Amino acid sequence: MSPRLPSPGLYAPGSSVLHRAPAGIKLAGLAALLTVLVVREDLVAVVAGALLALVGYALARVGARVALAQVWPLRWFVLVLVAVQLWLAGPQRAVVTAGGLVVAVALAGLVTVTTRVSAMLAAFTRALGPLRRLGVDPERVALVLALAVRAVAVVSDLAREVREAHAARGLPPDPRTYAAPLVVRTLRQADALGEALAARGLDD
Amino acid sequence: MITLRGVRLAFSGRTVLDGVDLTLPEARIGVVGANGSGKSTFARLLNGLVLPDEGSVEVDGLDTRRDGPAVRRRVGFVFTDPDAQIVMPTVAEDVALGLRRSPDSAPVRAARVTATLQRVGLVGFDDQPAHQLSGGEKQLLALASVLVADPAVLVCDEPTTLLDLRNTRRVVDLLLDLPQQLVLVTHDLDTLAGFDRVLVFDRGRVVADDAPDAALAAYRSLVG
Numbered sequence: 156m157s158p159r160l161p162s163p164g165l166y167a168p169g170s171s172v173l174h175r176a177p178a179g180i181k182l183a184g185l186a187a188l189l190t191v192l193v194v195r196e197d198l199v200a201v202v203a204g205a206l207l208a209l210v211g212y213a214l215a216r217v218g219a220r221v222a223l224a225q226v227w228p229l230r231w232f233v234l235v236l237v238a239v240q241l242w243l244a245g246p247q248r249a250v251v252t253a254g255g256l257v258v259a260v261a262l263a264g265l266v267t268v269t270t271r272v273s274a275m276l277a278a279f280t281r282a283l284g285p286l287r288r289l290g291v292d293p294e295r296v297a298l299v300l301a302l303a304v305r306a307v308a309v310v311s312d313l314a315r316e317v318r319e320a321h322a323a324r325g326l327p328p329d330p331r332t333y334a335a336p337l338v339v340r341t342l343r344q345a346d347a348l349g350e351a352l353a354a355r356g357l358d359d
Numbered sequence: 360m361i362t363l364r365g366v367r368l369a370f371s372g373r374t375v376l377d378g379v380d381l382t383l384p385e386a387r388i389g390v391v392g393a394n395g396s397g398k399s400t401f402a403r404l405l406n407g408l409v410l411p412d413e414g415s416v417e418v419d420g421l422d423t424r425r426d427g428p429a430v431r432r433r434v435g436f437v438f439t440d441p442d443a444q445i446v447m448p449t450v451a452e453d454v455a456l457g458l459r460r461s462p463d464s465a466p467v468r469a470a471r472v473t474a475t476l477q478r479v480g481l482v483g484f485d486d487q488p489a490h491q492l493s494g495g496e497k498q499l500l501a502l503a504s505v506l507v508a509d510p511a512v513l514v515c516d517e518p519t520t521l522l523d524l525r526n527t528r529r530v531v532d533l534l535l536d537l538p539q540q541l542v543l544v545t546h547d548l549d550t551l552a553g554f555d556r557v558l559v560f561d562r563g564r565v566v567a568d569d570a571p572d573a574a575l576a577a578y579r580s581l582v583g
Contacts (some may be wrong), residue, residue, distance in 0.1 A: 166448055168486040273452045294459065305448055312490065347443035354406055354436040354444070355457055355504065356428060 160224035162308035167217040167268045174215065178274035179281065181266045188262055192255050201251055204258035211265045225264025226257050228311055233257060267304055276301045298357070302348070313340050360384045361405060361512065361542070365414035368400060368563075375400045377563045379414070383542070385555035387535075389571065390544040391578050392560030398544050401560065402516045405542060406436040418512060435510035435539070439517040441497035442490065450476070450492070450500055451485035457508040475507040479533060495526025502533065513539045519547055548575050 161167075168174075173181070188207070192200050212222040233253045240249035267275075276297045283293035317337045326332060366379040376397045392398040403409040404416050407423035407430045416423045423430045438444045447453040451472055458468045476482060479499045484492070489500060498518055505513065515534065519527040531550050534541060543550070551557050557574035559567035559581065567577035 162488075162490075164448075165488050166486070271452060272448050273455060298459070302446070305446070308448065308490070344443075347438075347440070348446065350408060351438065351444045351446060354408055354431065354438070355446075356431040356508070357446075357456070357459065 160227055161221055162311050163225045163228055163264060164267045164304055164307040164311075166271050167215075167221050169216060169269065171215045171217075171269065173211065173265070173269040176269075177278070178270045179278040181270055182275065182278055185262055185266050189259055192259055196251060196255070198247065198251055198254075201254040201258055204262065205254065208258055208261040208265060211262070215265060215269050217268050221268055222261070222264075225268070226261050228314075229257060229260060272301045272304060275304070309344060310337075310341055313337060313344065316340075360419060361540075362417045363404070363414065364417075366404065366411045366416060367413040368404070368409065368411050374563050376404075376411070379563075379565060381558070381565065381568070383556070386540055387554040387556070388540075388542045389551035389554045389557040389574075390542065390560065391546070391548065391551070391557060391575070393582065396560040397563040398558075398560040399516050401558075402436070402514050402542065402544050405512070405514050406434045407431055408436065432508065433510055434512045434514055435505035435508065437498075437501055437505055437513065437515040437518045439520050441494070441501035441521075444501040444504065445489045445497060448488060448490075449485070450481060450487050450489050453489050453500060454503050454507050457504050461508075471507055475503045478506065479503045480529070493526075495522050495529055498522060498526065498530050499533070502530070506537070510539060512542065513537060514542045514544075516544045517546065518543075519545065519550075548578075551575065 188204060192204055212219075233256065236256065237249045237253045240252050244252075279297035279300050280293045283291060283296055287293060314337055317333060317340065320336070321328070321333065361381070361383040363379050363381045366376055367374070368376040379401065390398045390401060400409055404411060404423065405418065407416075407427045410416075410424050418430050418434055421430050421433065445453050447456050454472045454475055455468060458471060461468060463471070473485075476484065479502055481496065481499055481503060484496070484500075489497070492500060498521075502518070513534070518534070519530050522530060527547065531547075534543065535553070543554075545551065551571045554571050557567075557569065557571045557578075558565050559574050559578045561581060566581065567574045569577070
């Protein structure tokens with residue numbers, strides 16, 4: 156039985172030091188940490204990243220459920236990843252690969268739960284400003300990125316609804332009957348979102 | 360003023376609207392019809408979400424085909440399902456998104472967001488996750504997200520269909536209190552009592568166009 160957790164990636168209101176930190180600095184810090192994780196690819200970096208994430212969530216004071224919600228959707232994927240890595244590359248590689256993924260998602264989640272999307276949008280727009288002379292529309296790119304962040308929570312909610320609909324009908328878990336309605340609903344949601352953006356004049 | 364001239368529209372070979380000629384200067388216009396009668400497509404035409412295959416649609420002299428972005432700034436659209444309309448994660452952010460291209464300064468935008476939330480009765484909801492609101496609150500948020508841009512015309516496609524009686528009343532009272540020209544597509548016939556004009560759609564055509572009493576009587580006799 157899965158615990159009923161908040162949707163991942165949603166802003167959790169607060170006044171902690173992390174909430175008050177500028178979005179640009181948090182995003183730059185996240186990019187730097189993820190780069191270290193990817194470049195070093197060792198146990199020390201994973202453990203250090205995990206400790207940093209734990210300290211970060213404690214500082215953010217968003218609660219354990221919000222913290223767990225950021226990585227919980229990864230559980231099945233991580234299990235498969237660990238199994239494959241154990242088989243192909245051994246235990247240390249399995250811990251570094253799967254641990255690195257969990258730490259990266261936890262750190263990214265820490266940024267999204269302590270940063271309003273509008274603040275991220277403004278930071279992206281500022282960062283992309285110099286590209287305007289190359290024909291890039293920073294506002295449009297920032298909106299796409301903001302929508303991508305939002306999509307994590309939306310698809311997660313849709314997946315939960317499909318799971319609940321299956322459970323309500325007494326159907327056993329089956330990837331075939333689970334994937335089809337999820338994909339259809341996700342595509343319909345994307346269509347509706349496109350229409351809503353157009354209706355609000357955000358497509359010009 | 361909204362003007363439709365010789366509008367015809369088909370989807371996948373099926374005629375959805377045919378021969379629609381209307382001039383709509385009234386402040387409160389109701390639209391009724393059975394499912395599939397073409398009323399939602401008619402509503403989408405007014406905002407330029409859908410373009411006619413033949414004929415033209417104009418709002419205050421702006422053609423939806425030629426002046427699409429300008430028409431959409433002028434005509435706000437509220438969908439049946441507010442979940443489809445809410446884009447940003449929190450209430451205030453979603454309302455503020457409507458001001459994304461506004462030349463106003465950040466404090467002025469924030470003040471407009473606050474004032475709009477106050478207007479729809481969502482004071483104190485600023486940081487609430489938008490998708491975790493109740494159905495009625497979500498529809499009020501969808502309305503606020505449109506109203507913040509101060510459109511001249513508001514088109515609502517069955518905005519109360521998913522709401523209970525109390526929230527229906529809340530949304531309808533708010534809509535009727537707005538200064539904007541209102542085009543309301545609805546199955547709630549009682550709501551249209553005080554409207555200036557009601558259009559009845561059937562199989563893609565306007566089959567009755569009158570004051571509420573006469574138009575709704577025609578609709579009821581059509582339904583049988």
